[in-house]
Amino acid sequence: MSFKFTEVAVAQSTVAQSRIVEPDFAPEQVIDRSEGMPIEDRSQESGFPERQPTGVRSQEPEAGSVVAVDGAMGGQVTSVSQLSDVQPTDWAYQALQLLIENYGCLVGYPDQLFRGNRALTRYEFAAGLNACLNRMQQLLATELERYATRAELAVVERLMSEFAAELAALQSDITNLEQRFANLQSASTLRLQGETIFAISEVLAGDEEGLNNPVLQSRTNLTFDASFSGEDRLRATLEFGNFERFMLPESTNEGRLSFATGTDEGEIGLDTLSYEFPAGEDITVLAIAKGGNLNDFITNINPLSSSGTATISRFGQRNPIYRGSGFDVGTGIGANIFLLDDLSIEVGYIAANSSNPSLGNGLFNGGYGVIGQITATPEPLELSLTYAHSYVPDGGNSTGTGSIPATVEVEYTDAENTRPVVVNSYGLGINYAINDGFQLGGWVGHSAVRAIGLGDADVWNYAVHLSFPDLGGEGNLGGIIVGMEPRLSGTTPGLGAALGRRRDLDVGLHVEGFYRIALSDNLSITPGLIWLTAPNHNAANPDVLLGTIRTTFRF
Template sequence: MLKILCNYVLISPAILGATLAIALVGMPASQAEEVSATPEVQSDASSILEQINRYNNQKPQNSLSQVTSVSQLRDVQPTDWAFQALQSLVERYGCIEGYPDRTYRGNRAMTRYEFAAGLNSCLNRIQELIGTIRPDISAEDLERIRRLQEEFRAELTTLRGRVDALEARTARLEAQQFSTTTKLAGEAIFAVAGIAKGDNAFGGDIDNQPIFGDRVRLNFETSFSGRDRLRTRLQAGNLGAFSATSTLTPEGDLSFAGGPFEESGNNNIVLDELSYTFPIGKRTEVVIGANATGSDSFADTLNVLDGDGGSGALSRFGTRHGIYYLADGAGIGLRHELNDNIEISLGYQGTSVNNPSDGNGLFGGPYGALAQAVFKTGGLKFGLTYVHSYNRDMGTGSRVANLRSYLAANQPLAGDNDLPISSNSYGVEFSWQLARNFVLGGWAGYSNTRTLSTLGGQINRGSLDIFNGAVTLGFPDLGKKGNMGGIIVGIEPIADASSALSNDLFNAGLGGDDDDASYHIEGFYQIQVSDNISITPGVIWLTAPDHNANNEDVIIGTIRTTFSF
């Protein structure tokens, strides 16, 4: 493309001279000067024709249909603003071409082939005219053409050198690039965090030592068609969850740290996600996840503050409605737009689908099946979400609301600590952009969880009713472009157990029901230092931690620095 453009520029003086020559055709004979048939004049004319012939040898093979009258073009009307120009080019010079269906398509972008075809037609016509009128061209006109060529010779030489240098650099980059189909994208988080004050879930004091940690992600994004994406993500981190070390409850856990009750990862490199996304038609997208693919890969979480830990909200609770954490792992998801206003998402994901042993596999192990409908109109989005899950917790809220995860991590009971559960969860989410810099959002959810077996004879079958909700305020581009302010106020998942189960939980040292409401209040301000660096200070305030009014409020502070490339 660059060579064609350069050649075109190089012959521009010739085209200009030819145009001047064409203009002479319409002059009266009295105004036309006799041509001096000197060798110099003949040489100049031959040089011009030689440049045109040299370009003609590069013409495309499949030219479009020649037009002899503008009336042949079905989509060109006399009222069009360019009608007179087209009429002149067609009828005076005969160098306009149309498509085989007799259309000109003047409002669409022109491809390089179409440009070459049209230019070639005009060059051929100019060559014919010059050959016809050469005896009538004056030496003075040819001298003007030569002066124009001399005047722009330095600029054209410089342009040719720059094009050649650019082509050499492009060739070197193509030879040295990592892959023709794969791009590398990365994100590194450095975070300082600490708990200023408060009690843990058991009413004990929390050590207030500040910590410094990281989370690093490398995404290899591969596309084979331009519309699909194979994502291979490597991740390492060393930040453990506060629920495992300090607060002993998933309330307030940071989104860029380990999962609930997970201790430090010691920066071990793991394959965090392996997924393939591809379209079916124009309105359907399919995601196949082979490892640790979240439901947010195919379902809209309807939260402007959802940055998956690297940006936006600082806590797991503030990042998205906990109902989305129930569907995670390997599986398949689908997103389909019924029209511009309604979107449907469906998905099934499990965490032990690669294990053929009893109680695991594609359908026997922990899984989540999600269905969601999102309705959109203007700046308002409204979602209805349903998730059926087995042996999965939301990872936010109290210990009782995350009963299975807590028992598996802490083993408070003698014997087997694997409590099978089944849940049906329902959620309502919305996001409403009221102004350019203000988005109101939130969610409300209800889950009914049943225990499917007794645990060591100490926890009987029963049910848990789990509720949660939040209101979010997002302030995109607050202060300057790229900044983000956010406020989250809500109640993390709180559990109400059936009477028999409540007594068993109390006897097991879990306190029974969550009798008191704990409020989650979070605020942050993300400062976009540059295109690749952001710094986000923020505070999380938990009243009555673990939904227990006897516990002193917890205040968590953090400063997150995110490097992206």
């Protein structure tokens, strides 16, 4: 930006009709910069007169007197404008050094030393001078008398005069660069990100019937992000993999892997398609055309949520109420409204079969889900309060986690469909960063499920998670998750009779541990174990131990 040195005029009015010559310091007074000196320690070494507190003047010149700034240098000094380079012995070079030291307008070496012992081209010199002028303008705008002496102002005016052409050229270059940068920001851009996972997994214990074998499975996601204004984002994600779930006691949904994909082996499919854009300073809107779920619209404060580089289980990613009910993906829209920097309200709506125009489908006439969350993030504490509502015409309260009875699926007599359910869910989440290497958090969730025409049911889940960032090395991550996957805790008599039980028989626990080893910024290996006690919340079933070694490539 241009420098309007109006303060010089103030100084000139005080020393009217004075002449400007070289500054009052001799070459031998200039500090040897070859070894360097901390910037903050050089104020007393300055060739400028010592600064006085605001309102105090020392040796004020009388009106019409001459400000002597040639002094010990003596003789005629070659004009800087006649030099092709600026040498360390030139008065301009030394004057700029002192401005740098007094105003801190250039950053030196990492040890905070300024080593000004090399020649500069005139344009390099002008760049440094421009930085000092901008810094001085900021300071002098409010505290002229405190920060500037008259000799400094005189020296600055001469420097500006000697390098007027270079400063003008520099300003022109800056303007051109700003315009080019603005053009780049407004131009559309496309970025590709990818993640590939290879995982060796096995049921290590609890498979008494021998239904499972060790497997090598993989998943790849390719994400294309495009921006048209620099503030929006159009995202399309392709996914393909070859995951099949393990057969656990009573076909329970507990212990499912976080990185399992829903695509068939060899198929490549469009997983998500969304567009995010600002609607004012404090509102961001997210529209999802395909592959949306309620959790896409809210902030998950669980630091272990990543399926590729953190938790190894689906349950460990998030409170199951975030997953909606009965359907995995849909179309919808939501918004994040920032009330304060660390307080926001998030809302979202998902329709299950928005592309189907038939009766009982479409955007507003079929299955749907609504979610709202208040999220507070005053460091080091994070809190969330969540409400979710779903209507599921067929499929029950399925979140892909928990016991089979917790899905509250009741078939009609023709056994072709299940009864529709209405679900109201409530959640509380917390995470606290105790220090840089340890975070403690957890959640609790309750779903009130009504099977239309039959009765009501209650489903509960909870978890405590511990995370250890950079454990054993930078980029590593240790994680422990202990909780209860969704469990049917009670029903009304009519619904209980239809389900064959009023509640799950016992309380089973999900105990998980993993350790991510970062081999580089783009490659990590994560061994992990999942221990399920009383699978399907039935103590008659043997405990299950699952093991996996996940290798993740990011590019």
